[in-house]
Amino acid sequence: MSDCIFCKIAQKEIPSTVVYEDEQVVAFRDLQPQAPEHVLVIPKKHVESVLGLQQEDKDLAAHILVDVLPEIAKQLGVDASGFRLVVNTGKDGQQTVKHLHFHLLGGRSMQWPPG
Ligand code: 5GP
Ligand code: ZN
Numbered sequence: 001m002s003d004c005i006f007c008k009i010a011q012k013e014i015p016s017t018v019v020y021e022d023e024q025v026v027a028f029r030d031l032q033p034q035a036p037e038h039v040l041v042i043p044k045k046h047v048e049s050v051l052g053l054q055q056e057d058k059d060l061a062a063h064i065l066v067d068v069l070p071e072i073a074k075q076l077g078v079d080a081s082g083f084r085l086v087v088n089t090g091k092d093g094q095q096t097v098k099h100l101h102f103h104l105l106g107g108r109s110m111q112w113p114p115g
Helices: 005-010 055-076
Strands: 018-021 025-029 037-043 083-086 102-106
Touching: 005 025, 005 037, 018 037, 018 055, 025 055, 037 055, 055 083, 055 102
Parallel strands: none
Antiparallel strands: 018 025, 025 037, 037 102, 083 102
């Protein structure tokens, strides 16, 4: 998607602070962090939201959950202390960037419920 800012970040057309990268996934620090550790994990492939994942994306989705997120949590040092994963989706979910992203938030005690 030529006008998608996260596609541009994945393709390094927009700079970001990358904390993890492999063939399918990139993770980078959020521009406006809401916690001491706030990383966005995205598939390099453009998928609009969690509802845009197709049957063919099952391996990708599993890779993110099973391999990538635990690896980043360890790297950030929040695997023992805990963290929050957020996937804002659609209008009521307040999704502002229409490219699937997992917020990984940690480094402080997170409040619940969110507003
Ligand atoms: P959403 O509201 O869609 O769940 O989250 C989008 C997130 O992307 C926000 O937390 C916002 O701060 C972050 N963001 C938006 N534009 C950029 C950017 O150009 N670079 C980085 N690193 N983060 C961005
Ligand atoms: Zn995109």
